[in-house]
Amino acid sequence: MTTDTSRTARKRIHLAAHFPGVNSTTVWTDPRSKSQIDFSSFEALARTAERGKFDFFFLAEGLRLREHKGLIHDLDVVGRPESLTVLSALAAVTDRLGLAATVNATFNEPYELARRLATLDHLSAGRAAWNVVTSSDAFTGENFRRGGYLDRADRYTRAAEFVATARELWDSWTPPAPGAPYGTPRPFAHSGRQFEIEGEFTVPRSPQGHPVVIQAGDSEEGREFAASAADVIFTRHGTLEAGREFYADTKSRLAKYGRDPDDLKIMPGVTVVLGDSDAEAQERAAGIRRQQVSPQNAILALEQVWGRDLSAYDPDGPLPGIDPDPDSALVQGRVRIGDPLAVAAKWRALSEAKGLSIRQTVIETTARQSFIGTPEGVAESLDTFVRTGAADGFILVPHLTPGGLDDFVDRVVPLLQERGAFRTEYEGATLRSHLGLPAPEWKGSAA
Amino acid sequence: MSATRPPHRPRHNPPHNPPHRPLYLAAEIGGQRSFDAAGYVELARLAERGALDFVTLQDSFARPGPDALAVLSRVAPATERIGLVPTVTTTHTEPFHVSAAVATLDWVSRGRAGWLVDVSTTPAEARLFGRRPAASVPALWQEAGEVAEVAARLWDSWEDDAEIRDTSTGRFIDRGKLHYVDFEGATFTVRGPSIVPRPPQGHPVTVVDATEGHSRETAARHADVVLVRAGRPDEAAAISEKLRSRAADHGRDPGTLRVLAALTIDLGDGERPVEPGLESAPRTTAGDTGPHYRGGPVDLADLITSWHGTGAVDGFHLTPAEPRRDLERLVNGTVALLQHRSLFRTFHPGGTLREHLSLARPANQYAPAGGTS
Ligand SMILES: Cc1cc2nc3c(=O)[nH]c(=O)nc-3n(C[C@H](O)[C@H](O)[C@H](O)COP(=O)(O)O)c2cc1C
Numbered sequence: 001m002t003t004d005t006s007r008t009a010r011k012r013i014h015l016a017a018h019f020p021g022v023n024s025t026t027v028w029t030d031p032r033s034k035s036q037i038d039f040s041s042f043e044a045l046a047r048t049a050e051r052g053k054f055d056f057f058f059l060a061e062g063l064r065l066r067e068h069k070g071l072i073h074d075l076d077v078v079g080r081p082e083s084l085t086v087l088s089a090l091a092a093v094t095d096r097l098g099l100a101a102t103v104n105a106t107f108n109e110p111y112e113l114a115r116r117l118a119t120l121d122h123l124s125a126g127r128a129a130w131n132v133v134t135s136s137d138a139f140t141g142e143n144f145r146r147g148g149y150l151d152r153a154d155r156y157t158r159a160a161e162f163v164a165t166a167r168e169l170w171d172s173w174t175p176p177a178p179g180a181p182y183g184t185p186r187p188f189a190h191s192g193r194q195f196e197i198e199g200e201f202t203v204p205r206s207p208q209g210h211p212v213v214i215q216a217g218d219s220e221e222g223r224e225f226a227a228s229a230a231d232v233i234f235t236r237h238g239t240l241e242a243g244r245e246f247y248a249d250t251k252s253r254l255a256k257y258g259r260d261p262d263d264l265k266i267m268p269g270v271t272v273v274l275g276d277s278d279a280e281a282q283e284r285a286a287g288i289r290r291q292q293v294s295p296q297n298a299i300l301a302l303e304q305v306w307g308r309d310l311s312a313y314d315p316d317g318p319l320p321g322i323d324p325d326p327d328s329a330l331v332q333g334r335v336r337i338g339d340p341l342a343v344a345a346k347w348r349a350l351s352e353a354k355g356l357s358i359r360q361t362v363i364e365t366t367a368r369q370s371f372i373g374t375p376e377g378v379a380e381s382l383d384t385f386v387r388t389g390a391a392d393g394f395i396l397v398p399h400l401t402p403g404g405l406d407d408f409v410d411r412v413v414p415l416l417q418e419r420g421a422f423r424t425e426y427e428g429a430t431l432r433s434h435l436g437l438p439a440p441e442w443k444g445s446a447a
Numbered sequence: 448m449s450a451t452r453p454p455h456r457p458r459h460n461p462p463h464n465p466p467h468r469p470l471y472l473a474a475e476i477g478g479q480r481s482f483d484a485a486g487y488v489e490l491a492r493l494a495e496r497g498a499l500d501f502v503t504l505q506d507s508f509a510r511p512g513p514d515a516l517a518v519l520s521r522v523a524p525a526t527e528r529i530g531l532v533p534t535v536t537t538t539h540t541e542p543f544h545v546s547a548a549v550a551t552l553d554w555v556s557r558g559r560a561g562w563l564v565d566v567s568t569t570p571a572e573a574r575l576f577g578r579r580p581a582a583s584v585p586a587l588w589q590e591a592g593e594v595a596e597v598a599a600r601l602w603d604s605w606e607d608d609a610e611i612r613d614t615s616t617g618r619f620i621d622r623g624k625l626h627y628v629d630f631e632g633a634t635f636t637v638r639g640p641s642i643v644p645r646p647p648q649g650h651p652v653t654v655v656d657a658t659e660g661h662s663r664e665t666a667a668r669h670a671d672v673v674l675v676r677a678g679r680p681d682e683a684a685a686i687s688e689k690l691r692s693r694a695a696d697h698g699r700d701p702g703t704l705r706v707l708a709a710l711t712i713d714l715g716d717g718e719r720p721v722e723p724g725l726e727s728a729p730r731t732t733a734g735d736t737g738p739h740y741r742g743g744p745v746d747l748a749d750l751i752t753s754w755h756g757t758g759a760v761d762g763f764h765l766t767p768a769e770p771r772r773d774l775e776r777l778v779n780g781t782v783a784l785l786q787h788r789s790l791f792r793t794f795h796p797g798g799t800l801r802e803h804l805s806l807a808r809p810a811n812q813y814a815p816a817g818g819t820s
Contacts, residue, residue: 028612028619029612029614029617037554037643037644038554039523039524039554039555039557043524062642063543063642064638064642065625065640065642071622072620072622072625072640074618074619074620074621074622075617075618075619076619077619078619078620079605079610079620079642079643079644080642080643081547081550081551081554081555081643082544082547082548082550082551082642082643084517084548085516085517085520085548085551085552085555086520086551086554086555088517088518088520088521089520089521089523089524089555089556091484091521092484092488092521092522092523092524092525093524107541107543107544108541108544109539109576109578111508111575111576112508112539112540112576115508115514116514116517118513119482119513119514119517119518120517122482122483122513123482123483123484123513123517123518123521125483142636142637142638143543143637143638143639144541144543144635144637145541145542145634145635147636181482182482185511195577196577197574197575197576197577198574198575198577199571199572199574199575202507202508202510202511202512202513203482203511203512203513203514204482204511294617295617296616296617296618297617
């Protein structure tokens with residue numbers, strides 16, 4: 001399936017709704033911010049996404065609460081439900097929306113997870129997706145039987161074999177005979193470096209054949225794994241230049257696995273701020289940044305770079321004179337900053353050049369919103385990204401629970417539809433059909 | 448709802464038979480060999496119409512069937528009051544995941560979750576995971592007890608008022624109200640705290656089938672609801688008595704244990720009287736299906752009335768031999784008659800499964816003594 005511009009007038013954008021995460025992007029101090037755990041919040045955002053004809057709804061996962069300076073991090077929203085269980089419930093209150101769960105390949109086993117995913121695919125009539133993440137840290141491992149048993153170098157070896165094994169299980173029942181609801185189970189046996197398992201799977205081949213597989217990870221190994229095995233990449237490369245580079249790089253890796261560029265959709269996680277004018281949108285965006293970077297969060301962001309206790313510093317005062325500790329273990333449960341000395345140098349230079357306080361520097365340097373503007377301007381930019389090979393679509397990350405995408409759905413989606421850049425109705429019933437992904441071929445039983 | 452803890456060694460109340468001792472009823476909705484949601488939703492709604500306390504959905508890695516907890520999560524938004532109790536096996540699943548999934552079922556159902564603790568005993572099941580050989584049944588039940596304990600600790604690892612949203616200090620939670628559980632069992636350790644805030648019921652309801660002898664200790668220690676299998680009321684009374692006395696040995700108030708007689712019901716014969724010689728006793732068949740009732744819905748109502756009347760059990764867990772047909776006859780026949788006789792509720796006055804079962808919301812084991820939790 002190649003992109004034939006004469007046939008498809010315009011490349012269609014894919015959209016997903018990310019439930020607000022447990023980090024400082026999510027603003028809880030706003031009076032409109034509602035519960036991060038009540039089912040009503042999940043239902044509300046999922047219904048909004050379905051009203052907007054989104055491809056899917058997305059849940060992130062973290063298996064250990066984040067810590068800072070040896071204490072549970074207390075400044076951001078925290079506490080969330082278990083993804084697959086919530087999505088099973090959301091299948092009851094939505095009809096077409098895809099349902100994507102982030103689930104760790106390190107702290108699960110193929111038989112059970114493949115079974116839970118196939119169950120969700122049945123219960124939702126073909127709308128399940130799995131975002132495969134890996135982690136190998138002993139910190140998270142402390143919550144599990146085997147502890148931090150996996151070497152970091154093996155994180156994708158395990159993930160790749162995990163996905164391959166899951167596909168064997170999903171293929172282990174025969175496809176249903178004409179007129180029958182289900183096929184028949186056949187024994188499977190998988191023997192590999194990571195898994196040595198055999199028996200019979202308890203769930204028939206599901207409506208999508210295989211649930212959609214998403215990958216989120218940025219390393220060389222991560223990209224290669226995505227190129228070989230994933231249907232969608234969730235990436236952080238949300239600017240036009242970085243997006244194009246990432247897009248070209250990943251798509252070029254597909255051929256060696258016998259895959260077409262269209263078989264892997266690239267969807268950066270992005271944030272959007274709307275206004276009636278550009279100036280108003282910019283002002284709103286700045287206001288949200290100030291909400292996200294509270295004085296306490298500014299010090300924390302600084303400590304994450306410096307790897308030192310900086311609680312004595314005034315967030316409205318200048319940056320510390322001392323250098324970062326590159327070997328610090330201050331922060332646990334989130335990705336460590338690559339080169340703290342270089343980051344600190346950059347922050348200092350900026351602070352001196354513009355006369356910025358700690359808090360202002362953090363606001364300036366940490367992620368600002370991806371798309372800021374009028375609905376027309378934002379629709380235009382999104383379309384440009386997709387038309388010029390920077391993305392196939394977007395995973396929208398709202399800053400408010402659960403109403404953070406209302407404006408986007410009410411004001412931007414209709415403009416995308418007018419442009420012919422986004423669907424006006426769901427055409428198929430499954431997530432695969434929304435994404436334009438081919439049905440996986442049945443590979444038969446391994447035994 | 449009182450926050451007082453039970454006394455360390457409560458006095459064991461002898462079988463009680465006050466005039467309005469409530470009757471508790473539950474039904475199994477599995478056995479249809481179906482993987483889409485419609486059939487399960489329909490049966491759960493039918494049971495809800497009968498104001499039953501809860502439905503169970505069996506699960507096993509050893510035979511075809513969907514993940515039961517996911518199915519009941521799918522059922523949750525399609526129902527309003529009925530309790531939802533999937534079988535959850537503890538042998539091969541990570542205890543941390545078990546606790547989070549059951550807590551989440553409680554969140555999505557707004558306080559109607561339970562779990563029926565079970566173990567996977569066969570070498571064939573162990574080979575599906577390839578992690579360790581099958582352990583002995585006593586060891587598996589010992590481990591199941593540890594999983595139940597760590598699950599409860601994880602549910603308590605967030606105090607109810609841990610979320611403070613204090614804008615003046617920028618703190619979303621009071622981390623002093625989050626707790627490491629640092630559990631060390633024979634086969635696993637868990638650090639905690641949970642990633643899921645304390646569920647609406649505090650602890651979702653723990654159900655244990657105490658038919659298998661090795662499960663009885665786990666039941667006595669951890670279960671809120673125990674299923675027992677007996678052919679006669681006096682047999683059931685003897686088992687209940689033992690369970691309550693063991694529960695008391697573990698420092699529990701035996702009055703908080705709900706003992707339900709598990710019975711397979713075959714109502715296919717309409718109003719044909721029960722077979723001669725059995726009077727109102729169910730026929731006990733050989734094999735592992737346990738006691739089996741075959742007869743009409745009216746006689747089943749009489750049987751339930753008489754067993755419950757002796758104080759032998761607090762209620763019944765009924766497994767229809769033919770899922771749809773027998774659940775319909777149970778609700779429209781047996782339950783309707785029990786309601787008419789004022790022996791069973793006609794609607795759910797409470798919103799949570801604990802409320803249906805007259806079980807208090809448990810105090811948090813990590814909250815300061817005397818504090819509300
Ligand atoms: C956009 C994005 C979202 C991610 N979301 C999660 C998540 O929800 N849970 C998680 O455990 N890891 C998450 N990760 C981490 C990755 O799965 C992966 O484990 C990590 O990036 C290490 O892989 P890498 O070295 O290839 O980057 C995310 C990564 C990216 C890029």
